Amino acid sequence: MVDPFGRAIYYLRVSVTDRCDFRCVYCMSEDMSFLPKGDLLTLEELDRLCSTFVARGTRKLRLTGGEPLVRRNILQLFHNLARHLDSGALDELTLTTNGSRLAFFAPELAACGVRRINVSLDSRDPEKFKAITRRGDLAQVLRGIDAAQSAGIDVKINMVALKGVNEGEIVPMISWAHARGMDVTLIEVMPMGAIEPDRLDQYLPLSDVRAEIARHFTLRDLAYRTGGPARYVEVAETGGRLGFITPLTHNFCESCNRVRLTCTGTLYMCLGQNDAADLRAPLRESASDDALNAAIEEAIARKPKGHDFMIDRAHTAPAVPRHMSVTGG
Template identity: 40%
Template sequence: MTDIMSLIDQYNRQIKYVRISVTDRCDLRCFYCMPKGFDGYEEPENWLSFDEIEQVIASFTRLGVSSVRLTGGEPLLRKNLPDLAKRLSALPGLDDLSLSTNATRLAKHAEALYESGISRINVSLDTVDPVKFKDITQGKLDKIIDGLLAAKAAGLSPIKINMVVMKGVNDEDVEDMVEFCLKHDFTLRFIETMPVGDTGRNAADHYIDLQKIETRLAKRYELIPAVMAGAGPARYVQIANTQFKIGFITPISQHFCDTCNRVRLSASGTLYMCLGDEHKFELRPLLRQGISDDDLDEVIKKAIDLKPYKHEFNEKPEKVIRFMSMTGG
């Protein structure tokens, strides 16, 4: 039996968090995530099966991982996702099972997700202006709002809204997003654009340092330091005299590589050690050859040694050739 709490990379960072892409497909077309007209998806037979995903995550939990997030693409496009969530939530040592979604299908699945063991969700939403939403995603905002309200009614909590702030696109919507989330008791998190693949590099012209956004908000609201449970890298503030929290995720202006505790597993079984690096390890061939649990534990420990010290988004923005929906959000 592998000793618990032993998944340490070569820079002495403990890996506690795995993000699993269950599909690379998405029903929105955010311009900074997916190339226009793209249809080069993996074939479903190349996706890891639920049995294979469970075997991999069971190995990670034996090695000390306690947080897992299901993502995509859009994870709710994967059939019977609550069944997978129920299997994963039963694994010993897994304390936190969450979901990232665009919420287009959330109204239909919210109750089943809650009952399956998913307690909290992150929803990508860059504006509450329906015209801008259409321009950014090619989708309809009302479906997202319906999904968010259904998730709240089902008991999913906290519900975190992730807004990628882009100069000249939605930066004027920041205050409207604050008011929307404050009204509905959602947590709002701002994210800097990242040059992941050609789509991300195309969005680089829209980059905004989030410290400027925080300074702007501080002129309107009294902001005080805050903390919030979660496995990710957000830094939080709180509007005074409320319970409303705002997070800032700053991979470019203030990178958090020193404390990075996560890896990503793609839908086809590729383990990515860093969002801003091409280091990877292919698990699918080993799984389909029938690798034992003990051997899988050892393989994952060796793979973690490929994790780089930091990304090079600033120094080498052209380094990552894949785009976000291939990697897992």
């Protein structure tokens, strides 16, 4: 799959549910209304959709949410998709999780061929963690990270930089994670969905964060890539990697290689645009994949050059109305 700008699209992110057991302040409202369960694609339909993308050249599948591990019987989908790893058609099957259920699922995820995961962790202070997530238990997440590493799964920590909230924890987070052999990726707040805090109050440019980190560590640019949007540096003092996802201060659109599928079968060609394609209708209209393939091809042909994310005093409203949990970030 190649988009109108010559970018090869080989990375599919699949939101298997919009539900989450946390309510992170930058992601969703505290009083969220989630989709009726009857609106969701079945696990068998998600398998068929993912497999169609794999047949079209997708090499990396990431299951997201919401929180993917709250979806009932989700390990069935991991087990089924693992066949593409076994055949060599797929390079990587992975997930992004808040870690709340990882202690239970980690051994079976490893058995399904999951070798690397991202865990969202914005604070290692229990009270601050609970305030950011509105209900999370830090100890439970840390047990999940322990379980994943014990199962042989590489863990990368995703940390959203929040102005006035966790600025002082970024350098300690890097030291802690690198001491445990985990990479860290820092992420700027993205203007998606209406939330109670003002985006401008939350937004912390990673250009400023990097300058502060450089006061403590020696940073060396790396060519290393994981297939996602992060740009990496090596921290000389720890030997670990540190990534920066900067949709606002330095967007990553020129190298975009991904599209996003929701749990209802809607395909978003860009995280920061509203244009989408309905894949549920062609999926259900026939046992043949002809109509589905045609819909995917037409959608890729509409993939835009880049997003419209902006946060400043003139742009505090969300750039897109859907919350981050709908498309998994």
